[in-house]
Amino acid sequence: MSTSIQSAADLNAPPVTKILADFVSQHPSQGWSAEVEHEAHRTLMNWLGCAVGASGHDSVQSALAASQEFAPAPQATILGRKDRVDMGSASLINGISSHTFDFDDTHLKTVIHPAGPVASAILALGEHTNASGREIIDALVLGIDVACRVGNCMYPNHYHIGWHITGSTGMLGSAAACSRLLKLDAEKTKMAIGIAASQPIGVREQFGTMTKPFHPGGAARVGQMAALLAKHGFTSSAKALEAGRGLIQTVSTKADWTEIDRQLGKNFEISLNTYKPFACGIVIHPTIDACAQLKAKGVNYQEVERVELKVHPLVLELTGKKTPQTGLEGKFSIYYGAALGLIFGQASEQEYADAIVRRADVVALRDKVQANIDPNMSEDSVEAIAILKNGNQVKVQVAHAIGSLENPMSDQALESKFMNLSEPILGKQQTQELIKACWNLGKASDLKSLLKLSTPS
């Protein structure tokens, strides 16, 4: 009848849906390096901390209230809360909470936040099916690989068209991971990925609203249901991803098929996952990092005359707000970020409280920060000079901000971030035990201990 705008590419498409389904259903458990295994635990822990930390947020309250209209069965845990809901609603809500602070993991190549859709779906499903920790880690690695490989195939065009790529690839990762957890064979896994392929979630216009964190949550639920449908014999196209009117060519003007199976089963996309140390946009990170280093070098913020920053032009374009009045505005102020680094040495969600944004000494320091554009700076670098009242100067140069692939957060820093997120909800001792349970998850015979520790006692 009519032709797809990209129908020429159809002829060259390999059997993407089958390749990914075979991979997910057949790859050996823990068939990867110790580094990948470790990264899986880091990814899970970082995601869990974000979900626990935001578990009392308005977006979570609202989504929970809506879910309770369905009188859900108490099948699965909502992280950080005592409420229990059906596993579909738990996937949705944990996916929402984990992305609410914009503090979850990032696959920088594609700007996908992969844990939200994948971990939210399998933790809820695994709780109900009594999965082992090993099975969760396996499903997490494989599900993330599926989402990010499809992301690599379509990025950047897909993102530029308007899709929030986390939700519009995440449902595939969730479907793949849930299929793995349900031990579906390759054929049914293919059907599950295919069912999910009809349900991409998220347009970028939603950024700044609760519907942004809805995207990973919705993707988690869609993928979980797709796997359950496939388990019960529901069918989809075996070429749902790659066909001319399949997902990829419908939502992207770029389809680089080589990304799907290049080094498949050898390199894992989770190795490219990164974690934010600071609860704000990525372009402020070098500045906060540098100012925290100034503090560590002995600079007392009360002795500072002024701070001079040299930054990439994009930094001022995105975060040039000079006089933020709220925490949310603070996230878009490089000046406020510099003050946080110097005063607190960190910038967790707590440092973005409205009260701190308006604190007199914070405002005073913020106003002493000057940011100058230098087109020669890279986006993840900064030069920061503190000029002290006594005339001394202290300088820090950051080539790659902490949290980048080149300079990843240490395990200790991840634990500290987790503590900041979780302690207000679960208390110090329980959070410490939960951190241990995260590191040991791959060896846990079931999820009971982890889940119990994830809810207020």
Place this chain on the structure above:
Amino acid sequence: MSTSIQSAADLNAPPVTKILADFVSQHPSQGWSAEVEHEAHRTLMNWLGCAVGASGHDSVQSALAASQEFAPAPQATILGRKDRVDMGSASLINGISSHTFDFDDTHLKTVIHPAGPVASAILALGEHTNASGREIIDALVLGIDVACRVGNCMYPNHYHIGWHITGSTGMLGSAAACSRLLKLDAEKTKMAIGIAASQPIGVREQFGTMTKPFHPGGAARVGQMAALLAKHGFTSSAKALEAGRGLIQTVSTKADWTEIDRQLGKNFEISLNTYKPFACGIVIHPTIDACAQLKAKGVNYQEVERVELKVHPLVLELTGKKTPQTGLEGKFSIYYGAALGLIFGQASEQEYADAIVRRADVVALRDKVQANIDPNMSEDSVEAIAILKNGNQVKVQVAHAIGSLENPMSDQALESKFMNLSEPILGKQQTQELIKACWNLGKASDLKSLLKLSTPS
């Protein structure tokens, strides 16, 4: 950062999300002509019959089994079955069943099947909230208007890119209709439409699989949940439809904004809704219609020497299968369709049973049908000549097949179609009562009677 491929259009976009939300939340109950009111009942009845008729299909069994994994609360009816599930699952399953036979209503301008996403969502929600029949009819008319107006805005480009437009506009219709049913104000209705705008469902590659009927079901559920989220304070972009990175410009290369509010509240898209008399693709309809007229003129199929058809070229391209062996293949055979018209005078789902496709007298007649292409014929016309063994000829010309806008099915024909679909499931007497309950729905104080009659006693 980067620009949308259609960012120029952004500047000219009217506030589409607000316009539709204001309309849906504020339009007076039954604020339309008697014709529109009548069409709403026809739409509802036709949709209900399709859902009841397919309620035992594999796709429904499978979706029900998957839904039951969530241990759903018994909030809402699955049409044609005794099972009860939560209202979200009921939306999904009734949406699936009503589209399973490809026999539901069609807004021919956009090829949207609007009742599936809208009616499935509001009937389940209304059952739980104890809505009146009046409220259901109001929500149906307004929800269909929203889905079809957005469809008009994007069609045909959106469809040609690869979207199954029923699911990728239906979630908006469902969100709008459920918002109306929940009596959300204009602001919350806007949020509901916005939340749904991030969740278009369906790529055309799924045609021929169970995921095709999943699309209206999924859209029904998405929209219902969006309304419930909005009710509980969940937020979305107020420009989620029209912004540069909103839904419409992300999934379509055409955006004719004038379609959104042209004659809004004066003309209703449900007036353009049509119903299929025959359970097969639309291009076979003129032939079946003509052959049924031959039978009505007294032609006995056992006295037929041969049948000559003159058809539009597309007919043979799409439905040229000469020797179908199964019911599904029969749906792609103009020859089989002609035989059904002459022998049975109809072509309901029963006439597409495998056993009838293989029946000796049917095969014999099918092989006597000749179809000749005539580029001067329109797609919804046919000329059919029966040449009898005694040398006589009987000729019928159909300018617009029954079921087209120019030649709509009569209420009596709709009832007869409904009877064919429903009687095998609910029995003759109950079906007759259910037909009455459909016609009287706008006056019913609640849905109890209709729903009770929709399930096997």
